[in-house]
Amino acid sequence: MKKQLAKAVEIGVETLNYWVISYALSSMTMVFRADWLFVLFFASNVWLIGRYYDRTAAVLDSRKWAVPVCALAFAAFVLFVYRVGLVQGSVMPFAQRN
Structure with missing residues:
Protein backbone atom coordinates (compact mmCIF):
# COMPACT_ATOMS: atom_id res chain seq x y z
CA MET A 1 0.00 0.00 0.00
CA LYS A 2 2.83 2.39 0.85
CA LYS A 3 4.50 1.64 -2.49
CA GLN A 4 1.34 2.55 -4.40
CA LEU A 5 0.95 5.77 -2.44
CA ALA A 6 4.60 6.65 -3.06
CA LYS A 7 4.15 6.02 -6.79
CA ALA A 8 0.99 8.15 -6.88
CA VAL A 9 2.73 11.00 -5.07
CA GLU A 10 5.76 10.79 -7.37
CA ILE A 11 3.58 10.81 -10.49
CA GLY A 12 1.60 13.73 -9.04
CA VAL A 13 4.79 15.72 -8.44
CA GLU A 14 6.13 14.86 -11.90
CA THR A 15 2.81 15.91 -13.45
CA LEU A 16 2.78 19.21 -11.59
CA ASN A 17 6.36 19.89 -12.68
CA TYR A 18 5.45 19.00 -16.26
CA TRP A 19 2.48 21.40 -16.23
CA VAL A 20 4.39 24.32 -14.75
CA ILE A 21 7.47 23.98 -16.97
CA SER A 22 5.40 23.26 -20.08
CA TYR A 23 3.24 26.32 -19.39
CA ALA A 24 6.34 28.52 -19.13
CA LEU A 25 7.90 27.03 -22.26
CA SER A 26 4.65 27.31 -24.23
CA SER A 27 4.27 30.94 -23.20
CA MET A 28 7.84 31.71 -24.23
CA THR A 29 7.31 29.87 -27.52
CA ASP A 61 7.17 -0.04 -14.42
CA SER A 62 4.90 -0.25 -17.46
CA ARG A 63 5.00 1.54 -20.76
CA LYS A 64 1.43 0.54 -21.55
CA TRP A 65 0.09 2.35 -18.45
CA ALA A 66 2.37 5.34 -18.99
CA VAL A 67 0.67 6.17 -22.30
CA PRO A 68 -2.83 6.83 -20.85
CA VAL A 69 -1.38 8.66 -17.83
CA CYS A 70 0.64 10.95 -20.11
CA ALA A 71 -2.32 11.40 -22.45
CA LEU A 72 -4.55 12.44 -19.54
CA ALA A 73 -1.91 14.84 -18.20
CA PHE A 74 -1.47 16.36 -21.66
CA ALA A 75 -5.24 16.67 -22.17
CA ALA A 76 -5.61 18.35 -18.76
CA PHE A 77 -2.80 20.76 -19.68
CA VAL A 78 -4.42 21.61 -23.02
CA LEU A 79 -7.77 22.17 -21.31
CA PHE A 80 -6.11 24.46 -18.75
CA VAL A 81 -4.37 26.49 -21.47
CA TYR A 82 -7.64 26.67 -23.42
CA ARG A 83 -9.52 28.02 -20.39
CA VAL A 84 -6.83 30.28 -18.91
CA GLY A 85 -4.64 31.14 -21.90
CA LEU A 86 -0.92 31.69 -22.15
CA VAL A 87 1.08 34.58 -20.76
CA GLN A 88 0.97 37.48 -23.21
CA GLY A 89 3.80 39.89 -23.66
CA SER A 90 6.53 41.18 -25.85
CA VAL A 91 10.28 41.17 -25.71
CA MET A 92 11.78 44.37 -24.33
CA PRO A 93 15.47 45.23 -24.11
CA PHE A 94 17.14 45.82 -20.78
CA ALA A 95 17.13 49.43 -19.64
CA GLN A 96 20.29 51.30 -20.56
CA ARG A 97 22.06 53.25 -17.84
CA ASN A 98 23.39 56.71 -18.54
Whole structure:
Protein backbone atom coordinates (compact mmCIF):
# COMPACT_ATOMS: atom_id res chain seq x y z
CA MET A 1 0.00 0.00 0.00
CA LYS A 2 2.83 2.39 0.85
CA LYS A 3 4.50 1.64 -2.49
CA GLN A 4 1.34 2.55 -4.40
CA LEU A 5 0.95 5.77 -2.44
CA ALA A 6 4.60 6.65 -3.06
CA LYS A 7 4.15 6.02 -6.79
CA ALA A 8 0.99 8.15 -6.88
CA VAL A 9 2.73 11.00 -5.07
CA GLU A 10 5.76 10.79 -7.37
CA ILE A 11 3.58 10.81 -10.49
CA GLY A 12 1.60 13.73 -9.04
CA VAL A 13 4.79 15.72 -8.44
CA GLU A 14 6.13 14.86 -11.90
CA THR A 15 2.81 15.91 -13.45
CA LEU A 16 2.78 19.21 -11.59
CA ASN A 17 6.36 19.89 -12.68
CA TYR A 18 5.45 19.00 -16.26
CA TRP A 19 2.48 21.40 -16.23
CA VAL A 20 4.39 24.32 -14.75
CA ILE A 21 7.47 23.98 -16.97
CA SER A 22 5.40 23.26 -20.08
CA TYR A 23 3.24 26.32 -19.39
CA ALA A 24 6.34 28.52 -19.13
CA LEU A 25 7.90 27.03 -22.26
CA SER A 26 4.65 27.31 -24.23
CA SER A 27 4.27 30.94 -23.20
CA MET A 28 7.84 31.71 -24.23
CA THR A 29 7.31 29.87 -27.52
CA MET A 30 4.41 32.17 -28.31
CA VAL A 31 6.33 35.29 -27.24
CA PHE A 32 9.22 34.38 -29.54
CA ARG A 33 7.11 32.98 -32.40
CA ALA A 34 8.59 35.49 -34.87
CA ASP A 35 12.18 34.98 -33.70
CA TRP A 36 14.67 32.15 -34.11
CA LEU A 37 14.51 31.49 -30.34
CA PHE A 38 11.13 29.88 -31.05
CA VAL A 39 13.01 26.73 -32.05
CA LEU A 40 14.83 26.58 -28.71
CA PHE A 41 11.66 26.80 -26.60
CA PHE A 42 9.70 24.46 -28.86
CA ALA A 43 12.47 21.83 -28.79
CA SER A 44 12.70 22.15 -25.01
CA ASN A 45 8.97 21.53 -24.73
CA VAL A 46 9.20 18.43 -26.94
CA TRP A 47 12.10 17.17 -24.81
CA LEU A 48 10.04 17.79 -21.66
CA ILE A 49 7.16 15.68 -22.98
CA GLY A 50 9.57 12.82 -23.71
CA ARG A 51 11.16 13.12 -20.28
CA TYR A 52 7.77 13.10 -18.58
CA TYR A 53 6.78 9.95 -20.48
CA ASP A 54 10.06 8.19 -19.63
CA ARG A 55 9.79 9.14 -15.95
CA THR A 56 6.16 8.02 -15.76
CA ALA A 57 7.01 4.70 -17.43
CA ALA A 58 9.86 4.17 -14.96
CA VAL A 59 7.69 4.90 -11.92
CA LEU A 60 4.83 2.70 -13.13
CA ASP A 61 7.17 -0.04 -14.42
CA SER A 62 4.90 -0.25 -17.46
CA ARG A 63 5.00 1.54 -20.76
CA LYS A 64 1.43 0.54 -21.55
CA TRP A 65 0.09 2.35 -18.45
CA ALA A 66 2.37 5.34 -18.99
CA VAL A 67 0.67 6.17 -22.30
CA PRO A 68 -2.83 6.83 -20.85
CA VAL A 69 -1.38 8.66 -17.83
CA CYS A 70 0.64 10.95 -20.11
CA ALA A 71 -2.32 11.40 -22.45
CA LEU A 72 -4.55 12.44 -19.54
CA ALA A 73 -1.91 14.84 -18.20
CA PHE A 74 -1.47 16.36 -21.66
CA ALA A 75 -5.24 16.67 -22.17
CA ALA A 76 -5.61 18.35 -18.76
CA PHE A 77 -2.80 20.76 -19.68
CA VAL A 78 -4.42 21.61 -23.02
CA LEU A 79 -7.77 22.17 -21.31
CA PHE A 80 -6.11 24.46 -18.75
CA VAL A 81 -4.37 26.49 -21.47
CA TYR A 82 -7.64 26.67 -23.42
CA ARG A 83 -9.52 28.02 -20.39
CA VAL A 84 -6.83 30.28 -18.91
CA GLY A 85 -4.64 31.14 -21.90
CA LEU A 86 -0.92 31.69 -22.15
CA VAL A 87 1.08 34.58 -20.76
CA GLN A 88 0.97 37.48 -23.21
CA GLY A 89 3.80 39.89 -23.66
CA SER A 90 6.53 41.18 -25.85
CA VAL A 91 10.28 41.17 -25.71
CA MET A 92 11.78 44.37 -24.33
CA PRO A 93 15.47 45.23 -24.11
CA PHE A 94 17.14 45.82 -20.78
CA ALA A 95 17.13 49.43 -19.64
CA GLN A 96 20.29 51.30 -20.56
CA ARG A 97 22.06 53.25 -17.84
CA ASN A 98 23.39 56.71 -18.54
